[in-house]
Amino acid sequence: MPLLSVLAALALAQAPVNEAPPDPAQGQRLFESQCALCHGQDGRGGRGPSLARPRLKHVPDEAALRSVIRNGIEGGEMPGAWQLSPHEVASVAAYVRSLGTVRAEALPGDPGRGAKVYQARGCGSCHILRGEGTGFGPDLTEVGARRSAAYLRQSLVNPAAAFPEDFLYVEAVTSDGRKIRGIRVNEDSFTIQIKDSNRMFHSLRKDQLRELHKLFHESPMPGYQALASGELDDLVAYLASLRGEP
Numbered sequence: 001m002p003l004l005s006v007l008a009a010l011a012l013a014q015a016p017v018n019e020a021p022p023d024p025a026q027g028q029r030l031f032e033s034q035c036a037l038c039h040g041q042d043g044r045g046g047r048g049p050s051l052a053r054p055r056l057k058h059v060p061d062e063a064a065l066r067s068v069i070r071n072g073i074e075g076g077e078m079p080g081a082w083q084l085s086p087h088e089v090a091s092v093a094a095y096v097r098s099l100g101t102v103r104a105e106a107l108p109g110d111p112g113r114g115a116k117v118y119q120a121r122g123c124g125s126c127h128i129l130r131g132e133g134t135g136f137g138p139d140l141t142e143v144g145a146r147r148s149a150a151y152l153r154q155s156l157v158n159p160a161a162a163f164p165e166d167f168l169y170v171e172a173v174t175s176d177g178r179k180i181r182g183i184r185v186n187e188d189s190f191t192i193q194i195k196d197s198n199r200m201f202h203s204l205r206k207d208q209l210r211e212l213h214k215l216f217h218e219s220p221m222p223g224y225q226a227l228a229s230g231e232l233d234d235l236v237a238y239l240a241s242l243r244g245e246p
């Protein structure tokens with residue numbers, strides 16, 4: 001066959017492949033052979049960062065994700081996978097997306113009723129949700145994409161059972177005997193910044209403290225184990241539905 005017809009035949013054979021929807025299973029196989037070395041077998045990080053997060057620093061949208069995979073990141077250790085076809089890039093991208101998203105589960109509660117429980121219980125006095133509320137505890141705008149329903153239920157009935165990464169509750173005692181309890185906002189060798197439950201910031205010098213305790217087994221969030229079980233189901237269903245979309 002003359003070269004040109006071979007190329008034409010190849011192009012024809014490729015066209016439907018390029019238009020096929022991304023295949024996350026193929027994406028996973030490619031990921032395990034080409035990305036796992038740095039990002040870990042399950043994508044939770046190694047030499048490269050964990051990709052099992054809903055928001056990635058270099059990835060504002062799908063086009064950027066595909067570009068990072070295909071072209072790498074300039075000035076960093078992330079190489080481009082230029083050998084992948086556009087369809088393979090799309091499949092790897094779909095797999096990377098699935099890593100950062102907790103799959104939606106069928107849940108017994110009703111999210112609409114759960115939203116009312118959220119209002120009635122004043123959760124917004126400590127949490128921000130889509131820009132509204134007070135940021136004492138973590139932002140809940142996309143908590144449903146980050147956390148399983150079981151974890152969400154546990155956070156409500158027993159808040160001290162598990163904490164978000166980087167979360168630390170502390171108690172400082174100043175040299176004049178004043179006690180300050182709150183969430184650690186920042187800390188270095190010489191100072192610590194604490195936000196107390198009245199949303200007041202305290203910047204303290206460690207050499208002026210008598211004591212500094214890390215309260216690993218306490219949470220400032222009250223437990224909601226006394227909610228009627230229907231209300232609890234509804235609230236969990238509501239939180240699970242918060243996936244960052246408008």
Ligand code: HEC
Nearest residue numbers: 034035038047048049056057058059069073076077078081
């Ligand atoms: C040689 C190691 C290495 C390999 C192989 C590698 N990466 Fe990376 N990757 C990195 C490093 C390091 C970074 C962080 C770069 C930076 O922040 O400058 C990164 C960043 C990324 C990011 C952006 C993360 C963010 O927070 O924005 C994505 C997405 C990504 N890699 C996906 C992949 C995929 C998919 C593959 C396989 C096709 C792959 N990487 C192969 C090392 C690697």
Ligand code: HEC
Nearest residue numbers: 121123126136137138152155159160162163164219220221
């Ligand atoms: C007094 C402030 C306060 C109130 C009121 C409060 N929370 Fe929290 N919440 C926190 C703090 C602080 C944390 C982080 C520590 C922890 O996980 O226990 C937290 C953690 C959480 C988490 C886990 C988030 C994550 O990413 O791990 C969820 C879910 C949550 N709260 C939901 C709620 C809901 C729903 C309500 C209302 C029923 C509520 N909270 C009321 C302060 C509060």
